[in-house]
Each structure stands twice: as C-alpha cells, then as structure tokens.
Amino acid sequence: MVVRLGEITITDALGRTLVGTDVHLFNKIREKYNEFRRQGLHNLFYRPSGIHYVRFGVQAHAQQVDIYETPDALPPSTEVQDGRYHYHECPLTVFPPMPSRTFLQYYRGHAPDCASRSNLFCTRLPKKLGSSMQSSGAGIDDLSFGWGVHISEGPNKAVLSGLAAVLILFSFFVSVVYDIVAHGKESGFAIGQWIVAAGTAIMGAAYFHLADQ
Known part of the structure; x- marks a missing residue:
C-alpha cells in the first residue's frame, strides 16, 4: 500500500478563506x-x-x-x-x-x-x-x-461484476459457435468452461498484483 500526502489550502497567507463550503x-x-x-x-x-x-x-x-x-x-x-x-x-x-x-x-x-x-x-x-x-x-x-x-x-464491485458477466457471455458465445461449426456440443462447452476458469484466474491475479503495489 502506498500512502501519499495531499494537502489542500483552506486559507491563503493573508487569512482569506479559499475553501469555505x-x-x-x-x-x-x-x-x-x-x-x-x-x-x-x-x-x-x-x-x-x-x-x-x-x-x-x-x-x-x-x-x-x-x-x-x-x-x-x-x-x-x-x-x-x-x-x-x-x-x-x-x-x-x-x-x-x-x-x-x-x-x-x-x-x-x-x-x-x-x-x-x-x-x-x-x-x-x-x-x-x-x-x-x-x-x-x-x-x-x-x-x-x-x-x-x-x-x-x-x-470496484460494479466493474468486476461487469467483467465477469462479459466473460460468461463470451464463453457461451464461443461454446455455441463451436457446437454449430464442429457439431461437438460437449467439446464446445468444455472450451467455454476453460475460458471462464482462465479468465477468472487472470482477473484474480491482476487484482491481487495491483493490491500489493
């Protein structure tokens, strides 16, 4: 965790109020x-x-x-x-x-x-x-x-939830497309599950990496 000092000037050198509300x-x-x-x-x-x-x-x-x-x-x-x-x-x-x-x-x-x-x-x-x-x-x-x-x-729970939703929808789209093209339903959804698992791991790693900075 990095702590930074941010100072706000409330009054100037002449005693005039710069921030009053x-x-x-x-x-x-x-x-x-x-x-x-x-x-x-x-x-x-x-x-x-x-x-x-x-x-x-x-x-x-x-x-x-x-x-x-x-x-x-x-x-x-x-x-x-x-x-x-x-x-x-x-x-x-x-x-x-x-x-x-x-x-x-x-x-x-x-x-x-x-x-x-x-x-x-x-x-x-x-x-x-x-x-x-x-x-x-x-x-x-x-x-x-x-x-x-x-x-x-x-x-940021809203952003994390949104990214998770996008990842799930993307994996579903890939699974359906693979099923239609390759006629392999089980393989398509297995790929979708892998995308969700890998994406979740990557987001988690990025989150904890940033937390330590």
Whole structure:
C-alpha cells in the first residue's frame, strides 16, 4: 500500500478563506485525490471505499509518508489550543467528525442535502494551521507528525461484476459457435468452461498484483 500526502489550502497567507463550503472542499478533495491516484488498470479495479482518521509521519527529504495511528486518531485538544490544528467542536461530543459513508456520498456528489453554503463538515474535519507538512521537517532525519483523513480503496464491485458477466457471455458465445461449426456440443462447452476458469484466474491475479503495489 502506498500512502501519499495531499494537502489542500483552506486559507491563503493573508487569512482569506479559499475553501469555505462542503461542496468546495470536496471538489478540492476529488481534484487532489485524482492528482495522486495511480493510473491504468488500478483505476479499473479499485475505487474509494472508506476513510480513517489517522496520525501520520512525513519524511520530507525522502517524500515518504507512513501511518502511525489508526483508525480513530484526531489531534488532541492541546494541538487546537496551541493553534496548530482546528476543528469544531473540540473536543468532539460525537465521534467521528464525519462518518465514512457520508464522506463517500459527498465525495461522489450524491448527497442531496449538500447545499452550496453548508460548511458543517468543513468545520468538523481536522485542519492543520500554519506551515505545510512538506516544509515542517527539512532535514534528512526529520520526521514530522500530523493528523488527517486517509482515503482507503476497495474493489470496484460494479466493474468486476461487469467483467465477469462479459466473460460468461463470451464463453457461451464461443461454446455455441463451436457446437454449430464442429457439431461437438460437449467439446464446445468444455472450451467455454476453460475460458471462464482462465479468465477468472487472470482477473484474480491482476487484482491481487495491483493490491500489493
């Protein structure tokens, strides 16, 4: 599993708000996620499936990001009181700041109540104040810690089901054609079974290979 750090600027150097609504925030999240997302077959087999609130470490020199605490890590009250992080309300009376299912609904743009002026989750999600995590530890051996939201990926069930259906239909077509041409019904459907078995094995191998990257 590869972890990448995607930072979104909420306010500029003059204190002006750049992202003030939930709609705007999730537009930025989608843009940043797609910017760092791996290309090719990985996007075919995988999609965002959930989130975790994590404490992570950044080694800026090596551009290395690792997760140290999960799944329910939030900045402690002292971080908010000292002005290094912000989220409302602190401490939270109800956890999490935003449920995983709701996060995915907003991410995919399917939330009917996601009004353009609503900033409910924009304020509840933890945000770092001050300098970027990329610049807070410049030395070779410096390790900077922070808190954030980790988007996890899972199998794209719709695509996998569609590929399986296409494979079965293709094997049936080959079996029928072979039966008509060669007049060998048993041989035709044996070939169809081999196509299904081989195709399933290939898709499985590709899926697990991508999961290890």
